[in-house]
Amino acid sequence: MSRISHPTINRVRAWLSILLASGLLQACATTAGPASGKDLNMPPPVPDSLRPHSAITGPFGPKPAMPAPNELFALTDAQVDEFMAFMDGPQARQVPRHRRLYDFIEAFSQDFNYQDDTLGAGLAMTTGSGNCLSLAILTTALARVAGIEIGYQLVSDAPVYEMDGQVILKGVHVRSQLYDPAEMTPGALVIANRARIIIDYFPTGRERFVANLDERQFIAMYYRNIAAQALGDDDLGRAYWYAHESLRYAPDHEAAINTLAVAHRRIGDPMRAEELYLYGVENADNKLSLLKNYRVLLASQGRVAEARQVEARLSRMEDPSPFNWLQLARDASDEGQFDDAVRFYNRALELAPYMHEGYAGMAQAHYAAGEVEQARQAMDEAIRRTMRVSTREAYEGKLAALKAKSDLL
Template identity: 25%
Template sequence: MKFYTLVIITIFSLITGCSSTNNQKQILQTIPLTQVINHALFSQQPTLSEQAIFELSEVETEQFLAYAKKQLLSGIRTDRVVYNYLENQLTNFTYHGDTLTSTQTVNRAQGNCISLAVLTQSYARILGLDTSFQEMTSEPVYAKESNLVYVANHFRTMVYAPKEIGTAKNINPISTITTRAGTLIDYFPTRDSIYSGSANHNDLLAKFYSNLAASALANKQLNMAYSLILQANNYTPKDPELFNLAGILHRHAGDLQSAKNIYQAALNNNYASINLISNYQLLAQKLGDTQLAQQLSLQLINIEKDPYELLVLAKNELQTGNIYSANKHVEQAIVKAPYIADLYLELAKIRFQQGKTQQTQSLLEKAIELERDKQKLNVYQAKLLSLSMTK
């Protein structure tokens, strides 16, 4: 069963190149998120500490150490021990959208990839191993709740071997690249994922808190969302998605001016994402600022997008009746990732609305050919059968 991480669209930072003098000036002009939040609207709630996120019970720790001891005596490399233990643990694991602590993940035998990355970090810590993370963009889970758009995004973990194992060197005429030995653990059971950037421990913690903040927002728990956004901001203060979450939070609280200030501060800082600009554009329209909405529309056009961001934009546009733009974005996505079944399904919807039945059928057949998820395959086949019966 597949699982997904709850986030507000994929992070996509825009950083402009400039001289050291300009960099210094930019740093001086940076507006922190905490400065543009209207703190008077919310009351801070208790949130999980970093220690509580990674903490394991004594029983679980002892069980893991006993397993590790046997593996190490068998000559298994330490980083592989973590992988092997997780593989055993995941036999009856349920992939679920909730973001959970290490203890919750073990006890419930469920969670999303952030939960599993947190759990992996806990085991790696016990053995004294270093880790790093990679952020991946994956198959979208499209839904709208109170103007929140959810898409899949996940982490995978590199658990490094002990330093005494040594390194592998790749030498070329320009530079010498040294790579540490290790095991890459990817918890996401699908081939349709795209690398979107490296990540570190702070990124993992920020993603944990921001996922919980997004859930709180969806459940209209504004004070908790506020508190979790502040926690995430302690780890990644330059993350555009935190500015975006804060903007949505203020919109829900009815403070549209503060929401505008937050979005504008992000753009002034050169922190941008597809979702931030899209939500800012929505706010500009709500405020009746046509000029700003048009400016933001141009920015959206000029940002390079991954296939999943293009798909989400297309779904938005199709719902609002903008078939031309939806068609353009889906076709751009197919050029980038012709192996993703969902793209052909979305294009089939567009062709159906255009009255192009034969093309609709061909696109559904292509989606069926590419789809590996049995549940979704049944949906595609049902759509194709329904289309055939209407001829």
């Protein structure tokens, strides 16, 4: 399998890396097991404060049909037969079963067409397309068929992919862990450093472990992905209902609450949006994006003093994701808060100093604030950090304009 050596690419393909886990890797505290899907279709209800609107009279319309968790992992008989023929083939009999599953996914991913669509296992296998989560769902479905224990890790990354002139920021993704069935003893305690294979569907070498995920949290990612895509398409009803469904599996998750609040704000219900933001800030583990959007809501209502209080709280926060700070900086710049924008760009670049978009954004903020020399220096650094020719040429044109402006001062 060929390896992509640089994050600047024209066509993204899914690829995998294998790590034989030992004590050097993060210990896995929880795993999903050779899951049968028990009880996953009957999750606990959401808290009263997040109870959904009526599907009949509510502003988001009826709840759309959506797959239950077991349907996400459903495969056709033909797909199961194809997979088991590979697993039971004569060349594979001397290979541990979890390694054979890895080999199947590796071979399958050679021609996988990476797209920004989150698909169930059957459709991903049929079309050979989808995103990283689609591959993880397919891996889970195959692990169930083979009776192989599987776990999940959430990792953060800071690759920047440029495709046909569009910048795609990829912040966090999930990777799978396949456990050696030979180490499974009925009734035994969980072994922290069991031999396992980690499948990273989009490795860059800069991954940072965030957390182990249980199966409910993994399933919630599917519904949140669909909700986020719907919100981007301004399909507010679909975004609302899928976000609510995700909360049944991962209660109080900040991304789902954020989606609900944004959807309410867009339909003209800022009061309910504010209630959701405040609930999220109180109960979610990660509050940065909630505070950021709450500040936007306050500013749009002319509540300047309250917005500044939220801004001050944001500036004191710690967040390990450069992408959150990058978006925060862009929002501040759009609102004319250029000093804040520069500060947030600096926070992003402290975490991901190779991210040329951060320097380019900082240059724009400095220029808008009348700080031409600082803008020139930041743009010069953006040029040094980018590898794509068209991007570098665009930056060089802006730098030339900045130099000319600087010479006139």
